[in-house]
Amino acid sequence: xxxxxxxxxxxxxxxxxxxxxxxxxxxxxxxxxxxxxxxxxxxxxxxxxxxxxxxxxxxxxxxxxxxxxxxxxxxxxxxxxxxxxxxxxxxxxxxxxxxxxxxxxxxxxxxxxxxxxxxxxxxxxxxxxxxxxxxxxxxxxxxxxxxxxxxxxxxxxxxxxxxxxxxxxxxxxxxxxxxxxxxxxxxxxxxxxxxxxxxxxxxxxxxxxxxxxxxxxxxxxxxxxxxxxxxxxxxxxxxxxxxxxxxxxxxxxxxxxxxxxxxxxxxxxxxxxxxxxxxxxxxxxxxxxxxxxxxxxxxxxxxxxxxxxxxxxxxxxxxxxx
Amino acid sequence: xxxxxxxxxxxxxxxxxxxxxxxxxxxxxxxxxxxxxxxxxxxxxxxxxxxxxxxxxxxxxxxxxxxxxxxxxxxxxxxxxxxxxxxxxxxxxxxxxxxxxxxxxxxxxxxxxxxxxxxxxxxxxxxxxxxxxxxxxxxxxxxxxxxxxxxxxxxxxxxxxxxxxxxxxxxxxxxxxxxxxxxxxxxxxxxxxxxxxxxxxxxxxxxxxxxxxxxxxxxxxxxxxxxxxxxxxxxxxxxxxxxxxxxxxxxxxxxxxxxxxxxxxxxxxxxxxxxxxxxxxxxxxxxxxxxxxxxxxxxxxxxxxxxxxxxxxxxxxxxxxxxxxxxxxxxxxxxxxxxxxxxxxxxxxxxxxxxxxxxxxxxxxxxxxxxxxxxxxxxxxxxxxxxxxxxxxxxxxxxxxxxxxxxxxxxxxxxxxxxxxxxxxxxxxxxxxxxxxxxxxxxxxxxxxxxxxxxxxxxxxxxxxxxxxxxxxxxxxxxxxxxxxxxxxxxxxxxxxxxxxxxxxxxxxxxxxxxxxxxxxxxxxxxxxxxxxxxxxxxxxxxxxxxxxxxxxxxxxxxxxxxxxxxxxxxxxxxxxxxxxxxxxxxxxxxxxxxxxxx
Numbered sequence: 001x002x003x004x005x006x007x008x009x010x011x012x013x014x015x016x017x018x019x020x021x022x023x024x025x026x027x028x029x030x031x032x033x034x035x036x037x038x039x040x041x042x043x044x045x046x047x048x049x050x051x052x053x054x055x056x057x058x059x060x061x062x063x064x065x066x067x068x069x070x071x072x073x074x075x076x077x078x079x080x081x082x083x084x085x086x087x088x089x090x091x092x093x094x095x096x097x098x099x100x101x102x103x104x105x106x107x108x109x110x111x112x113x114x115x116x117x118x119x120x121x122x123x124x125x126x127x128x129x130x131x132x133x134x135x136x137x138x139x140x141x142x143x144x145x146x147x148x149x150x151x152x153x154x155x156x157x158x159x160x161x162x163x164x165x166x167x168x169x170x171x172x173x174x175x176x177x178x179x180x181x182x183x184x185x186x187x188x189x190x191x192x193x194x195x196x197x198x199x200x201x202x203x204x205x206x207x208x209x210x211x212x213x214x215x216x217x218x219x220x221x222x223x224x225x226x227x228x229x230x231x232x233x234x235x236x237x238x239x240x241x242x243x244x245x246x247x248x249x250x251x252x253x254x255x256x257x258x259x260x261x262x263x264x265x266x267x268x269x270x271x272x273x274x275x276x277x278x279x280x281x282x283x284x285x286x287x288x289x290x291x292x293x294x295x296x297x298x299x300x301x302x303x304x305x306x307x308x309x310x311x312x313x314x315x316x317x318x319x320x321x322x
Numbered sequence: 323x324x325x326x327x328x329x330x331x332x333x334x335x336x337x338x339x340x341x342x343x344x345x346x347x348x349x350x351x352x353x354x355x356x357x358x359x360x361x362x363x364x365x366x367x368x369x370x371x372x373x374x375x376x377x378x379x380x381x382x383x384x385x386x387x388x389x390x391x392x393x394x395x396x397x398x399x400x401x402x403x404x405x406x407x408x409x410x411x412x413x414x415x416x417x418x419x420x421x422x423x424x425x426x427x428x429x430x431x432x433x434x435x436x437x438x439x440x441x442x443x444x445x446x447x448x449x450x451x452x453x454x455x456x457x458x459x460x461x462x463x464x465x466x467x468x469x470x471x472x473x474x475x476x477x478x479x480x481x482x483x484x485x486x487x488x489x490x491x492x493x494x495x496x497x498x499x500x501x502x503x504x505x506x507x508x509x510x511x512x513x514x515x516x517x518x519x520x521x522x523x524x525x526x527x528x529x530x531x532x533x534x535x536x537x538x539x540x541x542x543x544x545x546x547x548x549x550x551x552x553x554x555x556x557x558x559x560x561x562x563x564x565x566x567x568x569x570x571x572x573x574x575x576x577x578x579x580x581x582x583x584x585x586x587x588x589x590x591x592x593x594x595x596x597x598x599x600x601x602x603x604x605x606x607x608x609x610x611x612x613x614x615x616x617x618x619x620x621x622x623x624x625x626x627x628x629x630x631x632x633x634x635x636x637x638x639x640x641x642x643x644x645x646x647x648x649x650x651x652x653x654x655x656x657x658x659x660x661x662x663x664x665x666x667x668x669x670x671x672x673x674x675x676x677x678x679x680x681x682x683x684x685x686x687x688x689x690x691x692x693x694x695x696x697x698x699x700x701x702x703x704x705x706x707x708x709x710x711x712x713x714x715x716x717x718x719x720x721x722x723x724x725x726x727x728x729x730x731x732x733x734x735x736x737x738x739x740x741x742x743x744x745x746x747x748x749x750x751x752x753x754x755x756x757x758x759x760x761x762x763x764x765x766x767x768x769x770x771x772x773x774x775x776x777x778x779x780x781x782x783x784x785x786x787x788x789x790x791x792x793x794x795x796x797x798x799x800x801x802x803x804x805x806x807x808x809x810x811x812x813x814x815x816x817x818x819x820x821x822x823x824x825x826x827x828x829x830x831x832x833x834x835x836x837x838x839x840x841x842x843x844x845x846x847x848x849x850x851x852x853x854x855x856x857x858x859x860x861x862x863x864x865x866x867x868x869x870x871x872x873x874x875x876x877x878x879x880x881x882x883x884x885x886x887x888x889x890x891x892x893x894x895x896x897x898x899x900x901x902x903x904x905x906x907x908x909x910x911x912x913x914x915x916x917x918x919x920x921x
Contacts, residue, residue: 124672126675140332144332166340170347181557181747229739231746232750232751235747238745
């Protein structure tokens with residue numbers, strides 16, 4: 001039973017980004033390289049490419065729903081349908097209320113749906129209330145924990161990390177519920193590849209995986225644990241979700257390619273430090289710590305550049321109220 | 323309201339939601355702990371408040387048994403505590419038919435001796451295992467004892483015994499309560515099989531009890547002498563590389579034949595507990611298997627000719643967990659049997675939760691719903707053996723649960739390493755050499771036990787520490803029996819690497835009870851499989867006489883019903899294993915009724 005790390009639903013992050021876009025043309029205004037790349041003429045080409053682009057707000061919900069259905073119908077990964085629906089319902093309700101309150105308009109609900117479904121998959125509890133609370137905290141973090149009109153934490157990473165830290169007696173994370181076999185990983189790889197290839201973010205995944213493997217060797221040397229045991233989490237299906245989707249979240253990763261690789265490496269380093277301290281939910285917490293710090297540094301640098309004489313493009317703010 | 327003030331208000335709400343419930347729960351927990359310490363101090367009120375109190379009378383009863391663990395290959399030394407983690411078992415039996423309950427406990431180390439504690443009728447017990455030939459069953463090279471099941475296999479009136487092992491299991495015939503004789507030539511038992519659970523049932527209702535063995539490790543594994551280290555489960559929740567199952571049909575004269583394939587049982591999951599009971603009301607015993615590293619299985623008996631696995635259809639075969647117990651009880655006095663299956667819950671790591679499979683099907687459909695959370699019996703640590711029984715004689719079955727996997731050095735934990743390896747690919751997890759060394763660390767050790775009192779309205783309250791259950795051993799088997807013939811259920815607990823414990827039960831004097839001892843004629847003589855319904859005060863309670871129940875345990879064969887303050891029973895109906903129905907009107911309460919099956 002492991003308790004391995006979790007993962008954020010991949011697509012989640014993507015969706016969060018897409019949520020902010022009001023239209024394809026909005027997308028093209030973005031100075032954020034990755035997002036902008038989807039608004040090129042190329043992306044408007046063939047229908048299937050359109051289907052797989054950020055212009056399709058339903059892509060992420062469809063993919064994450066596919067993962068959920070695959071997991072549930074084959075392995076029964078959910079604690080129960082009821083709990084997952086509760087999380088989704090709480091997230092959507094929260095988004096509607098806060099969207100109205102903070103922006104005066106009804107936000108697109110794809111992002112909330114994904115946050116809710118992510119919570120429903122990622123946390124495990126015999127009780128109902130953690131699902132509602134986690135979904136609510138996730139959504140609220142997006143509206144509250146902002147700096148210069150950008151939210152810093154991936155919403156469900158924040159919610160899940162908070163629940164694991166504050167309510168260990170009631171909440172655990174999804175871990176072994178997808179078994180220990182190859183084919184579930186193939187499912188995630190296929191679905192993950194679709195979105196990651198469109199996002200051109202394989203470098204993040206690759207950096208993290210290589211870092212994790214190398215640092216597993218370091219941990220093994222330090223602790224005397226067999227190398228395969230140290231590397232073991234990476235071979236489980238849940239880690240594939242983490243690698244493909246959570247650490248690649250466009251909204252909560254820095255914009256430069258080099259910076260993204262550095263952040264992925266730092267996530268692996270902090271995770272190693274946490275693992276050396278035997279912190280079971282190390283990946284969640286590593287991303288929780290490194291991601292916002294990196295974002296804050298980037299925003300600060302951007303502000304400094306904005307203050308300089310040369311004009312600099314400003315990233316449009318995704319969430320309502322921006 | 324301005325945007326700024328909206329944001330401020332939202333931030334306050336956010337912080338409140340983030341920290342408020344956590345603070346509230348911490349304060350509630352502190353208050354609960356404080357209240358418990360006050361309650362414990364007020365010991366005199368316990369009988370009034372809960373209706374009973376348990377006292378650890380292990381030493382006073384003359385019990386000094388200490389379980390010794392199986393020996394395993396040096397290649398597994400780094401994870402020895404979690405591999406050699408089973409074998410402490412206890413089964414209650416009146417082997418000499420003197421009307422007083424005796425019990426048999428197993429040890430597991432090579433050369434270690436099992437004990438048969440004979441009831442001396444004065445609150446004490448004397449070990450007579452060596453005298454009757456039941457002590458020396460851990461001979462080097464023969465494997466390690468994992469438990470025993472008792473019933474009358476040859477219908478001579480005396481309970482025989484199946485001692486199952488990770489190794490060479492044995493059937494032993496009871497010679498008039500004086501001695502036991504091994505049945506080797508015709509028993510049909512495999513030369514080597516790593517049996518994790520077993521029971522006796524008359525699956526074809528021919529009046530002879532049959533043998534069911536459920537493997538845990540694969541048959542080819544000999545833990546004392548490994549050929550390789552690729553012996554671990556291939557998955558933590560989806561493993562099918564465990565031991566085979568074996569159904570041996572009793573042909574009489576101590577001859578048994580293997581009918582496993584013939585009846586359609588082909589599971590190779592890692593079974594740790596089995597209970598045979600009639601779940602669909604057709605008077606044929608079905609089999610519920612609690613499997614480690616996977617889903618549970620329910621084999622429906624189709625007229626004694628075949629078994630059909632219906633776990634998914636019945637709702638129990640979806641969520642894979644770490645099944646370690648199988649006990650049945652009528653928890654709401656509705657005349658229907660629920661199944662209690664234990665799993666693992668470790669704060670902050672893994673919260674599988676135990677299962678209370680409650681029958682929820684309408685009409686003839688066999689459906690179960692997990693109501694453990696609703697009823698408050700879900701979280702029990704690394705749970706092992708559990709038994710239903712009316713401990714305070716209030717008319718509702720309560721639930722006693724023991725737990726704790728490996729108690730290592732205090733303050734240490736192996737959980738991080740455990741979680742790391744078990745999340746990996748099957749090629750990694752299944753090879754023991756990849757597992758991190760335990761180095762004396764605990765894995766859900768030193769745990770508080772649970773004793774849940776049933777309020778009869780769908781909620782259970784944990785009173786273990788309040789009524790005297792305060793041990794922290796690594797509990798395995800629990801058995802309930804009226805050891806002093808005073809109408810109360812006492813508790814026996816077998817602990818891994820630890821002492822056998824006896825908790826003597828004292829119940830408030832205004833509580834009444836009624837007991838039944840059944841003897842079959844057309845049915846098997848032990849009446850295994852009989853169902854007894856007691857009707858009183860506008861309600862009924864159903865109990866089924868099973869051989870093995872719980873984990874590596876067997877309760878007394880006498881069926882015990884608490885009646886609360888009621889002094890009258892309307893009627894009792896008995897459905898004998900043969901299918902014969904019998905009704906008794908207005909039986910006397912506070913009495914053990916000895917009933918023979920009508921011809």
